[in-house]
Amino acid sequence: MKLLKPAWISHDGKPIFSIDIHPDRSRVATGGQGEDSGGKIVIWNMAPVRDEKSEKDESVPKMLCQMDNHLACVNCVRWSNNGRYLASGSDDKLVMIWQTSRYAGPSTVFGSTGTVTNVEQWRCVFTLRGHSGDVLDLAWSPHDVWLATCSIDNTIVVWNAQKFPEQVAVLNGHRSLVKGVTWDPVGTYLASQSDDKTIRVWRTSDWQQEKAITEPFEECGGTTHVLRLGWSPDGFYVVSAHAMNNSGPTAQIIERDGWKTNMDFVGHRKAVTVVRFNPNLFSKKISEGADKPQQYSCCAIGSRDRSISIWLTALKRPLVVTHDLFNSSILDITWDKTGFECMCCSWDGTVAYLEFSPEEIGTPLTPDEKMQVLEKVYGKTFASAPNGNCVANQIIETAAMLELRQKQTEERDKQKTPGSAATPATPVANGGTPAGTPVKVLNNKQIETKTADGRRRITPIFLAAAADIAGDDPIPFGQKEPTFTSSETPSTIVVEKRNEVTGPVRKSPYSDNSRSQSVVDASGAKVPTTPGAASNKPHTPSAVISPITPIKPMSLQEARIEALKKPGSATSHEKHKDKERKEKDKPNKISVKRKLDAGGSQKRPRKEKEIHRASATATVLHTPTAPAVGATETRVIYSTSGLQLPVPKVEKSASVQIGGSVGSDDQLVLVLENEVVGGPSNLHRVKCLKGGQQQWESVLASKGVVIAGNSNVCCCACEDSSLHIYSPAGRKLCPSMMLHSQLSILHVIGYYVMAVTSQGGLYVWNVQSMTAVIKNESVISIIPGNNVQIESSMLTAQGIPVISLSTGKAYTFKPDMGAWVQLASSGDPLASCSDHHSCIPKEGGHKMTGPLSALQLKKQRASQQAGQLFRTGHVAQQASTMTHLENQVAAALALKSSQEYKFWLLTYMRYLVQEGVEAKIREVCDELLGPVYKSKTASSWESHTLGLGKRHLLQEILPIVGSNLRFQRLFTEYKEQLDTAKL
Incomplete structure (x- = not known):
């Protein structure tokens, strides 16, 4: 056995509350008190601890990284089992998850005046907020599926380690400070110890309490800063921290079988603060006459009496006890992955290193042998699900369930067949980059062109920066500092020379909204590249076509170019006039749009005087919307205290396409013509054209306002509040329906007709059965105030009316329930x-x-x-x-x-x-x-x-x-x- 206290591992004399060795054995992390009452985490190099030569070699860095992000003392640090993450819990109520940075260059620690250098770069990738008090202990579950944290707020929070910062469960049951947590090695249970004089065992299947053990702790008092209990690697025993037996401090042994408390570890003179099991199972002939080697586990126990004891479960007495190792309480213990190295830290700000030999503690079982032991005792466990909601040790109980699982497995295997066109990417927890997946960077190609004057131009190629967070596990730190040398490999950049001649890009001087560019090709001809010219899609007909008053092409643009050529720049007043002139040259889409059953997203301008009305003889053609969704019209309608919705202005003529495709022989167009000369008084008529040929015509006594229709039904609403419904052949299906006010909205889809009057009455009729689906239901129920507008409306193919408001909410009326129901809301916090x-x-x-x-x-x-x-x-x-x-x-x-x-x-x-x-x-x-x-x-x-x-x-x-x-x-x-x- 070797015993060493490396003096250079220190937090400047302040307490070190936690210590943990990295799974690759190259680093050790410590957490504790920092400067100015803050928290400090330091990652140290293990090579100088093990080797005296490395310790004396100045080129071997001792400190690898120092992190001061926590605002209060760090109570616990723990590496994940795969070594990718480091978790830390602090008095600032936060849990931070750290990961090595991809750009691992040396840097100076902030505030250290250049005396402290970070050789590695670690940064916080997740901050977990869930506790309302100091976080005292934390533990990673087997396979890193969950992370458990405990706090003085009397709770344990279980986090989904695959989807930080998602919480899986909050375990409430302790009535006082929770000071320690530990996981069952097979993932079935989680144990916690608290100042309420209990150890509670929780099931991971439903996160409910399995057992509360109280008897060994009835005489205990809250005299320890932490109560770090441990679970043996074979899962047989839970060993508690501070317990009492006949008024003497012990570490209570709790058997998994029945949670019995018949044994304990005795010998320490003061309360036990920490128990840490060696991660390996060992095998050794304990007695000289033994035939077979005995399997056992090893644990280290630290106490407030400043001593540490090493126990083997096969022996009745401790293997070794070191007294007066520190000047204050031992707060944490850690083992390396091999099981032969142990480190511990103390309140006095120092750490100790213990090294054992196989002759002293035995030969560790290989990972396969250890897995066989666990499978023999607990059976084959199912692999942990990536979403963190797996259930340990579940057994398939029925043949139907087994058949279902086999089918699901076969389907997954079919999706993963080699050579498939779309191979799914390797899933990586928390959005990391899969190992071995290089970032595709186009850095071996260079494109060269020539300008008009013969100069060479290299086209820049965007090179996306690699993610700052390394997706792979941190590389084991070597003994020497990294060295950097220039590459001696010749350049492999391929230069692609093009014969194109590029010219300067000019911005159009006469357009405020659209931009055009001019490119000079090899022949020297200028080719305009506008959004319309670049698109190969067929041109969609405009919502408003005015053939009688054609607009001279480019006249306004040429006038603006000539104005710019004159001396002196145009004033803002002249620019404003140009803008008004441009607006006046546009046909009026807004006023006509209100007569249509379907429209685009144009809205009415606030100032009517800025609108130039189209010619009175203009013919209006509108493309229909998709029949699957229904006729949708976006408009701005202001609601007043009297709920008077605006009525479309009566125009000379209007038309709407109700079927077929534009320009084809089967195109159906419904045309409205007002004030047709004939007879003693002016008449009005509505007619249907197919491929430009008139199919039918009907005469109206009142001016038409809105027309809508399809291949099944045609409708026309008039100025006298009447509604006329026609068959495909032009036959009136019913007498003129008189509504209580003029129509503001009209939609037709299938055999359904939707109408909204200016006083807010909603109607829906089924023309095929000649029945009313909705009868004069007022929309005032869904309009909360005067400033709310009806933004759009539509009718579905099933005859369901939908009204959307400017508040971002959409409603429909359910006749069977007699009430409006909300369908969507853009500001819904639940969504x-x-x-x-x-x-x-x-x-x-x-x-x-x-x-x-x-x-x-x-x-x-x-x-x-x-x-x-x-x-x-x-x-x-x-x-x-x-x-x-x-x-x-x-x-x-x-x-x-x-x-x-x-x-x-x-x-x-x-x-x-x-x-x-x-x-x-x-x-x-x-x-x-x-x-x-x-x-x-x-x-x-x-x-x-x-x-x-x-x-x-x-x-x-x-x-x-x-x-x-x-x-x-x-x-x-x-x-x-x-x-x-x-x-």
Whole structure:
């Protein structure tokens, strides 16, 4: 045994509260008190500790990195099992996760006046906020699936180490300060020790308390800063910190089998502060006459009596005890991965190093032998799930569950077949870069061109910087400092010379909104590159076409160019006149748009005097919107105290395309002509054209205001508040319907007609059955104030009206419930906190087009950035996500969108299964299953919803439920009932 106290490992005389050796054995981290009452974390080189020559060699750095981010004392530091992360807990209530930086160049520690140099660069990549008090201890679970932290706020927080900063659970049960946590080596339990004189064992399957042990701690007092208990590597024993036996301090041994407390480690004169098990299992012949070597574990115990004792579970007495090793209490102990090196730290600000030989503590088992021991005792455990919601030691209980798991495995294997076109990327926790994946950088190519005057021009190529955080594990630190030399390899850059002649880029002097560039090609001809010229897409007809008053091309632009050539620059007043002239030359889209059933996103200008009306004889042509979503019209409508919605201004003529494609023989156009000369008084007419040929015509007694239609129904609203409905052949389907005020909005989709009057009355008719779906329902219920505007409206193919307000909220009216229901809200905080905030429904790899998707697409854009920036705790985020998904399911149901309803229902069930919410899973399954057997009493259960069979939906949901082994009994229960019932 070797014993050493390296004096150079120090926090300038201040206490060191924690110490931990890196899994690669090249570093050791210490945490404790820093300057100005702050916290300090220092990473040290282990080579000078082990080797005296390295200690004396000035070229070997002793300190590798110092981090002072914590605002208060650091109580605990722990490396993750894979060595990628370092976790630290502090009195500032924070837990920080550190990772080595990719740019690992030396730097000077801030505030050290150049005397302290960081050889490595470590930076905080995650800050975990969940405790309301000092964080005293933390521990990584096996396989680094979870991170457990405990605090003086009486709680233990379990974090998802694969998705920081997500919280998996908050364990409440202790009634006083929690001072230590430790994990079962097979991931089944988590144990914690508190000043409330208890050790509590928690199940990882449901995060509920398994056992509370109180008897050995009834005489204990809160005299220790920490209570760091330990779990043996074979999982048989939990050894506590401070316990009492006959008024003497002990370390209590708690057996896993029945949580019995019949044994303890005795000998220390004061309270035990820390117990740390060697990570290895050892094998050795304990007695001389033994036939076989005995397997055992080794643990180190530190106490307030300033001594450390090393125990082997095969011996009744300690292997070694070192007294008066420090001047104050021992606070933490750590073992290296080999099991032969041990380090401990003390309140007096010093550390000690102990090295053992195989002859002293035995021969460690290999990792494979250790795994065989664990599998023999606990069985083969399933690999931990990457989402942190795995269940340890679950056994498949039924053949149906086994068959389901095998199918899921086969499907995953098919997706991972070699040579597939799309090979999935290697998943890496917390967004790291997969090991061995080089960053593609185009640094071996150079493009050269020539300017018009013959000079050479090298085209710059953007080289994206590599991420600052290294995705791989930190490289074991060597003994020597890194050296840097110039490369002697000749350059391999390929120079690509092009014969192009580039010219200067000029900005258009006459356009404020659009930009054009001029490029000189090899022949010297100027080629304008405008957004329209660059696009190969067919030109979409303008919403407003005025053939009678053509605009002379480029006249305004040429005039502006000539004005710029004159001496002196144009004044701001002249520029303003040019802008007004440009606005006046545009046809009036806004006034005509109000007569159309569907439109773009143009809004009415605030000042009517700035609008130049189009010619009275202009013909208006409008392209229809997608029939799957419905006719959508974006407009600005101001609501007043009397709820008087604006009425479209009566124009001379207007037309709207209601079917076919533009310019084809089957194009249907509905035309409205007012004040047609004929007879003793002016008449008005509406007619339908097909391919430019008139199909039918109808005469009106009052001026037409709004027209809308499709291949099934045509409608015209007049100035006298009447509404006329025509068949495809022009036959009036019913007498003129008189409404209580003029129409403000008119939509037609399929056989459904939607109308909103100027006084806010909403109507929806089914023309095919000649019935009213919605009768004069006032929109005043959804307009909260005078400043709220109706921004847009639409009618779905199922006859569902949707009205969107300027507040970002969208509503529909449910006749069966007699109330307005909210469908979407751009400022909804629940949606912003939801994990599925930006989820877009897809079907067969393609985006799903439905009314809910179309409605929420622009609503999400307004709050998407806020949703990405806003973060909350896991509990609040879980509740927000479930509420958001429930709202989506209900909204799709209200819109009668079957495919969207199915998508959001399956998404909702996946989330419930992932989060383990059994009560809601059962409720949904019961609703879909319905009664299994017939009964004498009539059942109100319906077998279909929106044309989808409920039991067929349940058949798709059950594999999702079976993907989590926690719910295998629930899966079996409903599968058996579903097999019994007839689908």
